[in-house]
Amino acid sequence: MSKKDEFIKIYTEHIKREGSVEFLDFLCSSKSDFFIAPASTRFHGNYAGGLVEHSLNVYYCLQDYLSRDRVKEQYQMNYSQETIALVSLLHDVCKINVYHQEQRNKKVNGTWVQVPYYEFEDSMPYGHGEKSVYMITPFMKLSREEAFAIRYHMGFSNEDPSRNVGYTFEHFPLAFALSTADMEATYYCDSMQK
Template sequence: MGFKEEFEEIYRSKITRPGSAELLEWLKTTDFFTAPASTKFHCACLGGLVQHSLSVYHVMMEKHFQPETDNEESFAICGLLHDVCKAQFYKESTRNVKNEETGVWEKRPYYSIEDSYPYGHGEKSVFLIERFLRLKTSEAIAIRWHMGGFDESVRGGSFSIGLAWQKYPIAVKLHLADLESTYLREKGTSVVHGK
C-alpha cells in the first residue's frame, strides 16, 4: 500500500466528522499527495508531504495516545492534517549545481516556495481545514502551534505557545511527534526528486 492509500484508509476510518469527506475530496484536487514536506530539510521528495503527515500521525499514536483521555479522531485530524498549508505551496524548479567529479555546472531539480496565500503556517492549516469541517478548540490550538519554537511569532517573543501547551496536552503531543518525525524518523528522506 502506498502513502496516499494509507492516508486515505486512516482518514476515512478515523475522521468521520461532518465535512470530512469534502475536505478529503478537496485535498485530492491539490498537490497534497505529491508535494514535498520541505524544500531540503525532511521529506523533500515527491510525495514527501503525505509521507510526513503519516509519520507524525503514527508517532502520535505510538508514543502519546492515552485511550482514557485522548480521542482517536482528534489525533488523526492533528497528525494527518497539521501541514495542509503546504498544499499548493512548493514549486518545482531548477538551479545550477557544480558537479564535484567533473567540475561542470549542471541544472538540477529542486523545490522552491511559492506561497500564494501568506497567512502563516499553523494558522493557514487551521483556516483551510475549517473551510470544510469544524475543529475542536484543542485541535485548532495544536495545529496552530505545532511548529513550536520554529514559529515566527514565538521568535518574536509570544507567550501564547506556553499557555497553549499548558492548557491543551494534544498541542504538546503534536509538536513532539512533528519533531521526532522530522529530525529522527525521516532522516535520509531529503533527497530532491529526480525526473
C-alpha cells in the same frame, strides 16, 4: 500500499465528522498537490511525496506518544482516534500548492549540471499552523484543542512569542503532543526515508 492509499485508509477509518468527505475530496482533487508535494524545500521530506509521508510519520509518532502509560495516566491525555488522525494528518495542509519545482546549476564532479529543486511561493501567506486551521474549518468544525494543536504544532521554532507557545502547551496538552510528534517525525523519521 502507496503512501496516498495509506493516508486515505487512515483518514476514512477515523475521521467521520461532517465535512470530512468533502475535505478528502479536495485533497485528492486537481486543486491540491497534497499527495505529490514535498514537505519542505531543503530539509525534511524535500522530495515529491514528502508531505504525505511526513503527515503519516507524524500520525504514527503521535499515536506512539499518546499510547504511553505515563501520558495516559499521569498527564490524562486521552484523545479519540478521530482527533489524533485529524490533527496529525492535516497539521501541514498549509503546504498545499506552495512548492514549485525549478532547475538550477550545480557542480557535480567538476561539471555544471541542471538539477531540480523546490522553490517556495505562497500566494496566501497566512502563517503556518494558522493557515492549516483556516483551510480545514470551512469543511470541518474543529474543537478548540484541535485548532490550538494544529496552530501551535511548530512549538517554539515558530515566530510566535514564546509566552503564547508556553501558554498553549500548558492549557492545550494536545498541542504539546502534536509538536513533539512533529519534531520526532521531522528530525528522525523523515530523514531516514530519504
